[in-house]
Amino acid sequence: MKKWLRERVEGIDRVTKIRAEASTRAFYRLEFKNETRVAMVYPGPEPDAIERIQHFTHLYLNHGIPVPRIYAVLEDRALLQQDLGDQRLQTVFTRGRMAERRYRLSRVADILEKLARIPPEVTLATLDPDRMHWEMDFFIQHFASRLMGLADSRRLQxxxxxxxxxxxxxxxxxxxxxxxxxxxVHDGRIVLVDFQDSLRAPRAYDAVSFAWDAYMNLGKLRKLFLTDLEKRGLLPGMDQVYLTALQRNLKALGTFGFQVHSRGNKSYNRYVARTLRHVATNPLARDMLEDSLPKLTG
Incomplete structure (x- = not known):
């Protein structure tokens, strides 16, 4: 692939593969004399996927939401994009002082406010009940069934x-x-990536995905974050927030189980305990899951 990129992009001094999790795409940092770019490469031609990323890139930028800019398309297989560096919010937030964390939470809320202004009609893709039911079946198959017997799995289902x-x-x-x-985090700003699957979803979906993030624990700052979102008018009633968060966390556990046991990607094991804590402490989990809850969370 490095040779393929060198044959199609002029002036490359160095090509370095960037580690990526749970993706069929590969990422490479291309170093030039005075700048760097990132190449996102599919295994083969994917014109629809490339077009979708271009569409959402323009949409996000037009609504003032930072995403990496696109500089070139290579044979409907790769995109040459802005290099955002290697600093994820996960690291910046975890290592930051309290003032830094509060500031970052406010900037995340700003992005959610801008996302809420995008008309859902711009995409036909929808996270509807049928899709959520499929996600819950996937969770049963790849995660819950490893912790409980067939009868218990069916009751949970x-x-x-x-x-x-x-x-x-x-x-x-x-x-x-x-x-x-x-x-x-690039030039002090939060920049979103991996947005090609944007869709229509329950109103609180993105908010709960971050508030009960599988990869980072907001701790006591979660209440501050949710209060800020409420003041901005970005949340439905709290029952809907908790229900959506519960479904999202169970969906994540299904993904982790699949990655670990079907794909052999053991790195996802590190996120299971935190996500189970999110489930266990969800105020509506006991009502919704009943006696299945302790069998899941221990």
Whole structure:
């Protein structure tokens, strides 16, 4: 692939592969004499995927939401993009002092406010009840079934049908994977990445994805963050917030189970305990999951 890139991009001094998790795409940093770029490369031609990324890049930038700029498309297989460096919000937030953390939370809320202004009609893709039911079945198959027997798994599956049916599906526009590992800190600003799967989703979806992030714990700052979002008019009632958060966390556990046991990607094990704590401390978890909850969370 390095040779492929050198043959199509002039003036490259050095090509370095960038580590990426849970993606079929590969990423490379291209070093030139006075600048760097990042090449995002698909295994083969993906014109629809490339077009989707171009579409959402323009959409986000037009709404004042920082995302990496696109400089070139290479044969419907790769994009040459702005290099944002290596600083994820996950690291900046975790290592920052309290004042720095509060500042970053406010900037995340600013981005959510801008996302809320995007009309959901700009995309046909929808996180609807059918898709959420599929995610809960995926969670049962790849995570819960490893912790409980068949009968218990079936009882939990029935309860998850009830969970999905209680979520209000009045849609808003959503990034879909709005968490700290998809936020880079570049020139002091938070820049979103991995936004190609943006869709219509329950109104609180992106907010709960960050408030109960599988990759970082807000701790006591979660209440401050949610209060800020409430004041901005970005949240539905708190019952809907907790229900959506519960579904999102269970969906994440299904993904982690699949990555660890089906893909052999053991690095996702480190995120399971935190996500289970999110589930265990969700105020509506016991009502929705009943006696399945202790079997999941220990």
């Amino acid at each position: 029935a309860r998850l049908v009830g969970l999905v049916e209680t979520i209000d599906f009045a849609p808003g526009f959503a990034h879909r994977d709005f968490h700290c590992r998809n936020m880079m």
